[in-house]
Amino acid sequence: MRHGMLDSVTARATIFVGRETEFGLLRDAVMRVRHEPVSVIIGGEAGVGKTRLVEEFGRFASSGGAEVLIGHCLELGEDGLPFAPFAAALRDLLRRHGPAAFAGYEQEFARLLPELGPVGPEVFSDSTRGYLFDLVGALFDRLAAERQLILIIEDLHWADRSTRELLAYLARSTRAAGVLVVGTYRADELHRGHPLRPFLAELDRLRGVERIELGRLDREATAEIVADLLGGQPAAPLIDSIHARAQGNPFFIEELTACADPSGCHLLPDTLRDLLLTRVDRLPETAQRVLRIAAAGGVRIGHRLLAAAADVSDAALEEALRLAVAAHLVIVDSDGGYEFRHALVREAVHDDLLPGERARLHARYAATIEADPTLVGVGLAPAEIAHHWYAAHDHPRALTAAMHAATVAGQRYAYAEKSRLLERVLELWEQVDDAPVRTGTDHLGLLESALSAAIGAGDYDRALGLAKAALAEVDSAAQPMRAARMLVQRAKLLRTFGKSDGSAQLREAYELIAPVPDDPRRAELLADIAAIMVTIERDEGSRIVKEAALVAGDLQDTAAQVSAAVTMGRLHGRQMSAESGLVEMRRAAAAAQRAGDLPGLVRANVNISDLLFDLGAYAESAEVALGGLADAGRVGIGRTTGVFLLANRGEALVALGQWDEADALFGEAARLDPPGTLELLWLMQRARLRLARGHASADDLVARAVAFLSLPYLGPQQRLPLRELRVAAALSANDAAEAVARAASGLGDPALASEPRYAWPLLAVAARAASVAADGAVPAAAVGALREWVRGLASSVPANHPAELAYAAQVAAELAAPEEANLAWRRAVAAWRHDGQPYPLAVALGRLAEAAAAAGDRALATDVIVEACAIAAALDVAPLRERLTTLSRRLGLRAAVRSATSGPGGRAEVLTAREVEVLRLVAAGHSNRRIGDTLYISPKTASVHVSRIIAKLAVANRIEAAAVAHRLGLLAESATN
Helix, strand or coil: CCCCCCCCCCCCCCCCCCCHHHHHHHHHHHHHCCCCCEEEEEEECCCCCHHHHHHHHHHHHHHCCCEEEEEECCCCHHHCCCCHHHHHHHHHHHHHHCHHHHCCCHHHHCCCCHHHCCCCCCCCCHHHHHHHHHHHHHHHHHHHHHCCEEEEEECHHHCCHHHHHHHHHHHHHCCCCCEEEEEEEEHHHCCCCCCHHHHHHHHHCCCCEEEEECCCCCHHHHHHHHHHHHCCCCCHHHHHHHHHHHCCCHHHHHHHHCCCCCCCCCCCCHHHHHHHHHHHHCCCHHHHHHHHHHHHHCCEECHHHHHHHHCCCHHHHHHHHHHHHHCCCEEECCCCCEEECCHHHHHHHHHCCCHHHHHHHHHHHHHHHHHCHHHCCCCCHHHHHHHHHHHCCCHHHHHHHHHHHHHHHHHCCCHHHHHHHHHHHHHHHHHCCCHHHHHCCCHHHHHHHHHHHHHHHCCHHHHHHHHHHHHHHCCCCCCHHHHHHHHHHHHHHHHHCCCCCCHHHHHHHHHHHCCCCCCCCHHHHHHHHHHHHHHHCHHHHHHHHHHHHHHHHHHCCHHHHHHHHHHHHHHHHHHCCHHHHHHHHHHHHHHHHHHCCHHHHHHHHHHHHHHHHHCCCHHHHHHHHHHHHHHHHHCCCCCCHHHHHHHHHHHHHHHHCCHHHHHHHHHHHHHHCCCHHHHHHHHHHHHHHHHHHCCCCHHHHHHHHHHHHHCCCCCHHHHHHHHHHHHHHHHHCCCHHHHHHHHHHHHCCCCHHHCHHHHHHHHHHHHHHHHHHCCCCCCHHHHHHHHHHHHHHHCCCCCCCHHHHHHHHHHHHHHCCHHHHHHHHHHHHHHHHHHCCHHHHHHHHHHHHHHHHHCCCHHHHHHHHHHHHHHHHHHCCHHHHHHHHHHHHHHCCHHHHHHHCCCCCCCCCCCCHHHHHHHHHHHCCCCHHHHHHHHCCCHHHHHHHHHHHHHHCCCCCHHHHHHHHHHCCHHHHHHHC
């Protein structure tokens, strides 16, 4: 990963992201323009990506054979050169095709292009303007008759009157199909009297004219751009910082990334600051002063607060704000307040304040809000006051205000805000002499509060440092419960970061609390220790959870009782059955519901949805996870426990075949930026999904995921799926040798026998690797050893639930002898039908088709390929669809190929009866001449047939074509016809 300054602040992203919808609309316009003229007008603020969109579209259209002409309006407006963008577009046409493109009208078009030669004696006037318009329209119609014509006019907000009138004429009068006009304009330039406003209103009334408003990018698209510019995956805080400041504007994203460093970008590049302040500098001094005061108030500010802080007359304030709104610097929000149109404008204005002026303004805001908290939104006053006193550099007031605001934030479960505020208290602690008096706590207590808030906010990196600092200060002999709680928290953090399993800290904590049986906090700590210990040492964890349940019952500690019950349910699910575990979990959830213990309820629902998935109840699993997400949001644990629920719901949706919705959920989880190994909850699943779909991002996701295998500690529920993913990635890349090596490495994992849910998918891909490698790419001894290893493990790993049973049948089919493969794959298909997951069913159907074809059962092969193709198309799984299409072509199955290639642009290419005859002779070793003699065709015709067969079978030569024909039984059928 590379960080640091970019070589130039003008660096531009090489990738094109976040515009799938808009690009799709332009592609649709290309399809429609074949039948009728179409115009598309694209609006958006400066820097939002209009030019990049039309550039990418132009390349796409050109590659499809269209003639693309581009013209730009000049920044001269009404005083500019008439028809400037049309002249530029026609000049491009002249450069490509020469004067002949104008079909004898060179003298007329010379009025726009002097390089065409002299014009006639007549003087250009309004009376001849219609003739010129007709000439341009006729030229475009003539060009469109030969190939699609796309005219792109950029920056219409600068268009002169002549250009607008010609565009309107083309939109109204062009009748020939094949002419697509695309225009762009800056929406933030259109003040009330701008001449483009009535022009756009006129266009909107015309048939065939569409408007596209280009919005800002989301965080995920921002992350992709930043990663592209930095040459590696950037840290999440850097992405958050750039996205918050750029607010999805691609130009701003690029400019801010240009000054990025690993800790985040805190300074605006000078070029960007100057650009942002240009409009501010055009305002009268009074308006600039009000804008500076507003900038100190934040991106959004209420009218009453601004009026109180500005200390100017109402008339002067309103006039200043009216000018700022007209200049598109400020907008009026729905609450009657004001908002800077872009956060970076506010930042540039604020940064331009003198230091003393900035401090005075913030102090004024703090005092004003303290005097009347209703000037800001309900509940916002404490945080606003803390912010302004801190910005005013009044440390005592800032410390007191931050501590109070942190307390209020904690009451609202706003852990991220609470954590940030407590960090400020820690920062100011040494600078304020009476800090303990002002805050009501000692330094250790402050560390504990900050630790809890950081954990609640999901800032585990910071929490790990705070836990270490707190443990260094605490006297474990004098305060064992306090020390034990910190040890448990540290154990959890170490596990999350994959640094260790945390057992040493947990056992130390257990020893500390053993001598204090009457402490009311003991039950909760025992339950926390047990919840982790059952995953490390089951017997030890089982003993501790029973103790926790007894202590919780004696102390009437409902939260500890719920926690112990959830852990007991997990034990039952592993030791007895998922059904019995589910009963225990639901009891715990009901108890948490009655007690109003939302964190306990969320944890119970995480485990309930997980057990339901085990049982194959995928729809119910998704529903429970969805309900848990709402509760997780209420108590502020969406970034931690909530990620489990997002992942559980996404996994269930994948099983149900709702892949687009699942992928969106994984994207939502990614935006939460879960800490440490919690990232794997979405990363593994999205990598697997996109690998199956052949998505361009799959390789990067797989690499990011498997990198976690290098950590010192990783739980089996994370480790085994990663091992499976490595093998699947190698198979996807058609690297049989690597797949065998990775499979052999994965099968050595000691957790296979105890984790059937995660063991069976690994066994399945390992068996598939052995089957693929059997073609000779890998030494036979290595393949044989892998097959026997899989066979041995398959006999020892239990299979109880529907998916496990289906994987077991799939493994057996992969390992079956050729004469048994047909029946074995029938069983695997039946098992997957019972489970209900469509993707593995489609994969099994494809394998059954191969086995059925090899056994001579062409009817069955046809039926299952058609079904598999339908599933692959519904899931948008391109690699599987391509494999099925290739198989269909090799079998000569028309219906299957038609199903596999149905859709826009799809075309069925199958072996004709004559090609099957030719293939039979190729397999017999005949030359083209002999084939011609046998079939009474010329050797040249025979050669054409052979070339088509090789292309349709997706093989390299005649030998491979013959081998495919023999392997699939295609020739046996031909011989009997």
